[in-house]
Amino acid sequence: MHRLEEIWLGLSAGVLVLFMVIVGYQAFALGMGPPSHKETIDPQKVDQTEPFDKPGVYETGENEYEVVMTLQAFGFTPNDIEVPAGAEVTFTMTSKDVSHGFQVAGTNINAMVMPGHIQEITHTFEEPGNYLVLCNEYCGSGHQLMSTEITVK
Amino acid sequence: MAKPLKDIIRDDPKKTLGVTPEDAKISKAYLSVAFITLLVGGLLGLVQGLERAGLLELPAWLNYYQVLTAHGILLILIFTAAFSIGYLYAGFSHTIGGLLPKVRKMAWAGFSLILVGVALVVATILMNEASVLYTFYPPLAASPVFYIGLVFVVLGIWSCALGVFINYHHWRKNHRGEVTPLFAFFTMGVFILWFFGSLGVTIEVLTLIPWSMGWKETINVMVSRTLFWSFGHTLVNVWYIIATSAWYVTIPKIIGGKIFSDKLARVVVIMLVILNIPGGFHHQIIDPGISETVKFLHVFMSVSIAFPSLMTAFAMFAVFERAGRKKGGKGLFGWFTKLPWGDVRFLAPMVAMIAFIPGGAGGLINTSNQMNQVIHNTMWVVGHFHITVGVTAVLTFFGICYWLVPYISKRQLTPQMNKLGIIQTIVWTVGMILMSGSQHMVGLLGDPRRTSYTTYGDHETALGWIPYEYVMAFGATLLLLGIIIQVYAVFNMMFLATKGESEFPIGEVEINAENTPLWTERWSLWIILLLMVVAMAYVVPIVDFVVNAPPGSPPIKTW
Numbered sequence: 001m002h003r004l005e006e007i008w009l010g011l012s013a014g015v016l017v018l019f020m021v022i023v024g025y026q027a028f029a030l031g032m033g034p035p036s037h038k039e040t041i042d043p044q045k046v047d048q049t050e051p052f053d054k055p056g057v058y059e060t061g062e063n064e065y066e067v068v069m070t071l072q073a074f075g076f077t078p079n080d081i082e083v084p085a086g087a088e089v090t091f092t093m094t095s096k097d098v099s100h101g102f103q104v105a106g107t108n109i110n111a112m113v114m115p116g117h118i119q120e121i122t123h124t125f126e127e128p129g130n131y132l133v134l135c136n137e138y139c140g141s142g143h144q145l146m147s148t149e150i151t152v153k
Numbered sequence: 154m155a156k157p158l159k160d161i162i163r164d165d166p167k168k169t170l171g172v173t174p175e176d177a178k179i180s181k182a183y184l185s186v187a188f189i190t191l192l193v194g195g196l197l198g199l200v201q202g203l204e205r206a207g208l209l210e211l212p213a214w215l216n217y218y219q220v221l222t223a224h225g226i227l228l229i230l231i232f233t234a235a236f237s238i239g240y241l242y243a244g245f246s247h248t249i250g251g252l253l254p255k256v257r258k259m260a261w262a263g264f265s266l267i268l269v270g271v272a273l274v275v276a277t278i279l280m281n282e283a284s285v286l287y288t289f290y291p292p293l294a295a296s297p298v299f300y301i302g303l304v305f306v307v308l309g310i311w312s313c314a315l316g317v318f319i320n321y322h323h324w325r326k327n328h329r330g331e332v333t334p335l336f337a338f339f340t341m342g343v344f345i346l347w348f349f350g351s352l353g354v355t356i357e358v359l360t361l362i363p364w365s366m367g368w369k370e371t372i373n374v375m376v377s378r379t380l381f382w383s384f385g386h387t388l389v390n391v392w393y394i395i396a397t398s399a400w401y402v403t404i405p406k407i408i409g410g411k412i413f414s415d416k417l418a419r420v421v422v423i424m425l426v427i428l429n430i431p432g433g434f435h436h437q438i439i440d441p442g443i444s445e446t447v448k449f450l451h452v453f454m455s456v457s458i459a460f461p462s463l464m465t466a467f468a469m470f471a472v473f474e475r476a477g478r479k480k481g482g483k484g485l486f487g488w489f490t491k492l493p494w495g496d497v498r499f500l501a502p503m504v505a506m507i508a509f510i511p512g513g514a515g516g517l518i519n520t521s522n523q524m525n526q527v528i529h530n531t532m533w534v535v536g537h538f539h540i541t542v543g544v545t546a547v548l549t550f551f552g553i554c555y556w557l558v559p560y561i562s563k564r565q566l567t568p569q570m571n572k573l574g575i576i577q578t579i580v581w582t583v584g585m586i587l588m589s590g591s592q593h594m595v596g597l598l599g600d601p602r603r604t605s606y607t608t609y610g611d612h613e614t615a616l617g618w619i620p621y622e623y624v625m626a627f628g629a630t631l632l633l634l635g636i637i638i639q640v641y642a643v644f645n646m647m648f649l650a651t652k653g654e655s656e657f658p659i660g661e662v663e664i665n666a667e668n669t670p671l672w673t674e675r676w677s678l679w680i681i682l683l684l685m686v687v688a689m690a691y692v693v694p695i696v697d698f699v700v701n702a703p704p705g706s707p708p709i710k711t712w
Contacts, residue, residue, distance in 0.1 A: 005467055012463040016456055023452060023521050032523045033445040034438050040703035073711040097709050098293050099374070101530050105599030105614045110439055110526045114374050115292060116703035117441035132614040136530035136601035138286050140293070140711025141216065144607035 035111040035121040043115035046070055046096045057081055065089045071113050072096040074142035076133060082151045083125060090122040101137035104150060112137065125152040172657075176246035177561040179260045181647060183239030184558065186268070187232050188640045194227035195636035202588070202629030206622035207606045217605035218284040218712060223275065225287030229388070229542070230306060231271055236550050237395050238263070238313050241340045243561055244398070245317060247657045248334035249324045252316075259316035266309030273302030284712040286603060288381060289361075291372045294708030297365045300358050307355055314344040325674070332669045335415055336659065339398035341676065342422040343391055349683060350387030350430055353380040364708060371705025375442050375698045379434075383691065386433030389538075390458065392546040394425050399502055399553050400469055405660030407498045407556075410476030412660040413468040419673040421468075424461040427682045431690030432458050435520040439529050442701075447694050448522060454690055455520035462513055469506060497574030498566075498658075501552025504582050508544035515593070516541065530603070532621075533596025536589040543632075544585050551577065551639055558646040559655035567650055573642050581635040588628025595621035 027033040046052045051068045055077045058066045065087050070077045072095065083089055093102055095115045102121070103110045106129075111121045125131070135146035197220050203209035204217050211217060242260060246252045252260070276298070277283040283295035321341050324333065333341070357380035363369040401418040405411055412418065434451035437443060477488025493499045515537045518524050528534060555574050559566050596602075600618040609615040 002471075005471075008467045009460075009464060012460065016459060019517070019521070020453055020456060023523070024449060027445060027449060027522050034448060034523055034526050035441070036443055036445045036448060037441050038444065038701075040442070040701065042704040043706050044704065098706075098711055099290050099378075101601070103530070103599065103601060108526055110529050110531075112437075112440045112529075114378075114441060115706045116374055119441040130612075132599070132609055132612045134599075134601055134604075134609060136604070137290075138218065138293075138603040141218065141284070142711075143218075143603070144605045147607075147609040147612070149612070 035119055037118055037120040039118040040116055041094050041118055043095065043097075046094055051092065052094060057083070060090075063087050067091045069093045069102075070096050071100040071102065071135065073098060073140045074135070074146040076102075076135075076146070076148045079148045080151070081133075081148070082153065085128045085152050086124065086126060087152070088122060088124045090120060093119050093121075098139050099137050100135045100139050100146070103134055103136040105132040105134065107131065110136070125150070128152045172243075172561055172563065173246055173251045175257055176242065176252050177563075179252075179257060179264070180239040180243040180557075180561045182264055183235045183242070184554075184561075184643065184647070186264075187235035187239060188643045190227050190232040190235060190271075191636055192640050194224055194232055195633050197224040197227070199629045199633040202626040205604075205606055206619065206626040208623075208626055216281070216284070216712075218286065219278055219281055221603065222284055222286050223278045226274060226278070227271075229287055231267070233388075233392055233542075233546070233550075234267065234306070234310055237343070237392070238310075240550070240553055240557060241317075241343060241395065241398075242313070243557060244336045244402075244657065245320070245340045248336040248659065249320065253320050253323060256316040256320045259312045259319075263309040263312035263316070266305050266312060268309075270302045270305030270307075270309060273298050273305065277302065281712070288385065290381070291361060291364070291374055291377050292706035292709045294361075294365045294710055297362050300362045300365060303358050304355070304362075307351055307358075310347060310351065314348045317341065317344045330671070332419075332671060332674060334659070335412070335418060336398060336402045338419055338673070339394065339402065339422055342426050343394050343398070345676065345680065345683075346387060346394065346426045346429060347391050349680070349687075350384050350391065353430075354384035357381055367708070371707055373698060373702050374706050375440070376695060376702075378440070379437065379691070379695060379698065382433035382436045383430055383687075384433070386436065387430050389542065390425060390429045390432065392542060393462075394422060396502075396505065396546045396549040397421070397465055399549050400465070400506060402660055403553070403556070403658040404469075404499065404502060405472050405476070406658035407496065408473070408476045408493055409480065410472050410660070411663045412666075413471045413475075413663070414666060415662050415669045416667055416673065417464060417468055419669060421461045421464050423673065423679050425458070426679055427686055428454070428458050428461075430683065430687050431455070432520075434690060434694075435525065438520075438522060438525040442698065443694055451690065452520060452522050454686070456517065459513065459517060462509070466506075466509075495571075495575065497555045497571050497578060498552055500575060501555070501578045502549045504578060505545045505548040505552070508540050508548070508585075512537070512541035512545050528596055530601055531596035532592040532600045532602050535602045536592030536596060539592065540585060540589040543589070544582070548578065548581060551581070554639070554643050554646070556655060556658060558643055559650065559653075560657050562647045562650075563652060563654060564646055564650040565653040565655055566646070570642055570646060570650060573638060577635055577638040577642065580631055580638065584628045584631030584635055586628075588625050588632065591621040591624035591628065595625075 052070050055068045055070050060066045093113045095113045100113045102113050109123050111119050113119045131150040133148045200220050277296045283299035285293045285295045357377050364372045431454040435455045474488050477491040480491040482488030482491035595618050
């Protein structure tokens with residue numbers, strides 16, 4: 001092999017390894033890994049299964065909330081969520097029909113919500129404001145209408 | 154290493170006579186289908202771009218998601234497959250001295266199967282029975298005819314793949330102790346990856362057919378999705394190897410240089426074939442039901458695909474520098490100006506390669522676990538694959554046309570066509586910078602992909618995306634203009650341009666290059682390694698999805 005080629009490939013491999021180390025450190029040491037919840041549910045019996053039989057916003061601790069949410073074509077239940085600034089909110093979600101995507105614009109909240117699976121994602125809302133929640137996985141003819149809002153006061 | 158003419162006549166008598174007419178017909182047929190498909194798919198792309206920005210309202214009988222499904226399937230599956238088969242069969246025939254008669258028949262059988270498949274798929278989309286997009290994620294359920302059409306398309310591609318395997322085997326038997334010509338080696342790599350990469354999705358589609366007919370009540374959503382992506386991203390790398398075949402084999406000849414290293418090119422092909430299939434898993438980084446550990450393993454598997462590309466980057470720039478210096482380029486960068494920028498056969502693939510610098514970097518972002526969470530299913534992703542597929546692969550394909558079409562139709566690349574090609578390349582580049590650039594930016598702001606025009610009840614966040622969508626629509630307009638120019642150029646060169654012999658450019662290796670070792674041809678070993686990598690990547694998650702499966706989902710039609 002050419003000497004310069006060896007240097008180039010050595011550097012390339014080094015950069016990729018460094019990249020992996022940083023990604024791994026962030027994911028496992030800093031707990032920044034992507035949403036990967038592993039519980040399952042019968043997708044045809046969501047309304048009869050706890051906790052999704054009672055979707056809503058629950059206070060679980062000091063400025064800590066859990067939002068139990070179902071996604072269905074073409075909406076989110078509950079709608080129009082309100083939490084105080086600085087609240088740490090865990091969304092526990094599942095789909096009642098097809099695949100949906102749960103995204104809150106302007107935050108890092110982004111998770112796939114599939115029928116048969118329960119998904120979880122946690123976020124701390126530091127800034128007050130009106131956040132747009134939307135479905136980012138195509139779910140049918142009304143997909144572009146599937147949205148709601150989170151108000152942080 | 155040019156062989157004496159005597160040897161060429163003895164080994165490959167057909168090669169001395171230029172293109173084999175029967176083989177040229179196959180390529181002409183596939184390329185014609187490719188560019189008609191491109192025109193239709195491109196038009197649908199513009200319709201989408203305008204609708205998305207709120208500049209165009211679609212009639213009641215045609216909705217955005219039908220247009221999007223057709224755009225995706227026509228361009229991602231049909232255009233690329235038809236072009237690739239036309240191009241690879243021409244080069245394969247050229248470098249191994251003509252196809253076997255039975256292989257020709259298989260290529261025609263493949264052609265018919267693909268056309269039948271396209272007809273079935275397009276019909277169901279037009280009837281609004283299959284608005285499920287290119288990914289057709291269950292439990293969205295299309296008409297069974299849609300899935301049957303997809304099976305036909307896959308069978309057509311397999312028929313062409315099998316033809317290549319048979320002809321390769323035949324050539325090797327008659328050339329003991331020789332390595333295959335580099336282009337034929339690339340062709341083998343492409344079709345092996347295509348075949349193994351499409352196995353998963355074929356299993357998926359075969360389970361969807363009885364389910365969509367109501368014979369089977371439910372489907373395992375996560376297994377389907379995982380099988381789909383084992384194909385979905387592999388396909389991307391099929392195009393990528395096809396593009397690199399032109400970079401490695403033909404560009405050195407076009408620019409008056411030499412192939413950097415025949416062996417290195419083959420090692421790159423082997424690595425891409427072995428490593429590729431698990432790459433698709435990064436599409437599922439924010440899915441439920443998969444542990445963070447498994448996801449991290451897949452980040453590693455996806456990132457490893459970057460390594461052969463970095464090898465390619467070095468080799469290509471080494472070829473450019475040497476060719477430029479030979480032509481008198483001085484100093485650190487003098488060689489760069491000596492490259493034939495006025496030759497579309499160089500300019501188009503060169504822009505394509507340069508586009509892979511941001512394209513590849515974007516790919517690393519997409520594949521990297523938590524960063525994926527920022528951009529998943531946003532417009533960023535659309536921007537990413539329009540710069541990688543739309544420029545790196547497709548602009549290379551466009552550049553190939555300016556020598557391939559004259560070669561197969563025994564015509565010449567006229568100066569006017571060359572000029573038109575340069576204009577086409579510029580229009581395409583500017584269009585993509587505008588469209589892909591604005592998509593990347595607005596994606597970071599949260600604008601979702603695969604969504605028709607909406608302001609979400611005039612939410613201020615969504616209203617802030619509209620200006621970027623205008624730029625996207627303008628870029629899409631330029632791109633359709635580029636497509637019209639390209640389609641005109643292809644058919645002009647196929648049927649109207651001045652007659653004459655055109656060359657299929659095959660680069661030669663440097664005089665002092667190392668010999669290519671025969672072990673590179675051990676495809677059975679590469680296939681075993683490929684299967685081992687696939688097993689490492691998929692056995693754990695798929696078994697997990699099956700063993701710990703929730704009750705399945707019934708077919709649902711939400712459109």
